[in-house]
């Protein structure tokens with residue numbers, strides 16, 4: 001399995017990264033992508049990717065932190081993106097659920113970072129919450145696009161719109177939550193060659209770990225749920241999603 005969306009750079013993990021990694025490997029996680037979203041975390045993720053052969057980094061500005069962008073950081077991003085272990089721009093996008101950053105600032109930063117990704121031909125990791133129309137319209141300006149809409153929370157029609165732009169879809173632990181029946185109905189309709197696995201740890205622990213801090217080892221519960229929804233074996237689901245991640249992010 002490949003956990004394509006972790007935040008091992010969060011303070012939650014700082015004192016026990018090696019234990020967390022060991023548990024992930026014991027659970028069958030072969031590779032992980034540490035996804036940044038603001039300047040200090042982007043730096044830590046690149047350091048982690050350079051330290052561990054099975055960790056890769058994504059660097060970007062999360063919409064909730066759009067205010068933390070600066071010309072200096074953009075210069076660092078542009079200089080760092082070509083590095084081999086930096087495999088994506090992310091997470092980037094729009095979040096109209098929270099208004100931590102002005103919506104216009106979010107749109108401006110989103111467009112800039114999409115253009116950075118295009119320049120180096122690397123995929124994007126998209127965060128989109130309560131902002132489907134604006135997210136889709138901006139992404140369309142840059143289509144066709146390689147990337148993933150992560151922690152997917154919309155309907156099937158909206159998933160199909162993103163798929164038509166060339167994007168992949170991934171789901172967080174919510175697909176294991178009792179109340180998220182509609183999201184499960186969307187998940188099982190995503191073409192298997194467009195599906196990725198992610199935990200988004202330390203957030204959104206899947207059942208049976210719900211309520212506890214999430215970590216990459218728990219991606220197995222999400223994989224099991226996907227396999228169950230599709231009525232395929234765990235091995236088939238694992239093989240397909242691993243191939244998808246390797247192909248999309250150019251992992252070794």
Ligand code: NI
Nearest residue numbers: 005035091200
């Ligand atoms: Ni995230």
